[in-house]
Amino acid sequence: MRNVLKAGCLFGLSAFLWLNPAAIEAVDPEVLIPRVPEDQMAEARSWKNPYPATPENIEKGEAIFFGKGFCVTCHGKDGKGLNIEGLRGKLPRNFTDGEWQAARADGELLWILKNGSKGTAMAPFIPLVLTEDEAWHVLLYVRSLGKK
Ligand code: HEC
Known part of the structure; x- marks a missing residue:
């Protein structure tokens, strides 16, 4: 119902x-629907980024976004998301969208990096590609894109 x-x-x-x-x-209002399942939401929302959003930490995250995390290949140089041919499921998220930024807690974004977004090209990155520390840094960079 x-x-x-x-x-x-x-x-x-x-x-x-x-x-x-x-x-x-x-x-697209669809992007605002939570990706974290309801029964895991309280736990995910309780995870806080241990790193402050200093220019140095954001720069570290930027290096991961363009480097070992290869986020840029789908989310684009400007973070607006690329419409890549052959991509299954939904389009990569536009990180400059302030409404989406406001709808998500940091912990929900970390949950995505741990679990991916089912049925889409967004795969899990922790622990195979990124450590949790690296993931928190890249999320500082993702957040900074929403403030431009
Ligand atoms: C192969 C393409 C691809 C790569 C590489 C990729 N993403 Fe994504 N990402 C997506 C897609 C597609 C979505 C949209 C999923 C959805 O709508 O549920 C997404 C969604 C997201 C979201 C939003 C989830 C939400 O709650 O709305 C975050 C955060 C994210 N990606 C972070 C990253 C980071 C950080 C990296 C690099 C470490 C990365 N992505 C690499 C394709 C990719």
């Missing part, structure tokens, strides 16, 4: 955006 309601709301919102030319550039 809740899913039906959710779908109804989304349909209504899409219809509104479609009918409202000024809102055409607006965010």
Whole structure:
């Protein structure tokens, strides 16, 4: 029943955006739906980034984004997400979208880096590609893209 309601709301919102030319550039409301399953949400939200958003830490995260994390290959140089041919599932997230940034807690983003987003090209990166420390740094960089 809740899913039906959710779908109804989304349909209504899409219809509104479609009918409202000024809102055409607006965010796809689908990206705001939480990716973390409900039964893991409280735990995920309790994880806090132990690193402060200093210029040095953000720079470390940037190096990972463009380097060993290869986030840039899907999320793009400007973090807006690339529409890559052959990508299965949803488009890579646009990190400059302030509404999406505000909808997510840091812990939810770490959860994604641990678990990936099922049914999409977003794979788990911890622990095979990144350590948890590296992941927190790259998330500082992701957050900085929302503030530009
Ligand atoms: C192979 C392509 C690909 C690569 C590489 C990739 N991503 Fe993603 N990413 C995606 C896609 C596709 C989504 C959208 C998934 C969805 O809508 O559920 C996504 C979503 C996300 C999200 C948003 C999840 C949410 O809660 O909305 C975050 C955060 C993220 N990626 C971080 C990263 C980071 C950091 C890296 C590098 C370590 C990275 N991604 C590398 C494809 C990729």
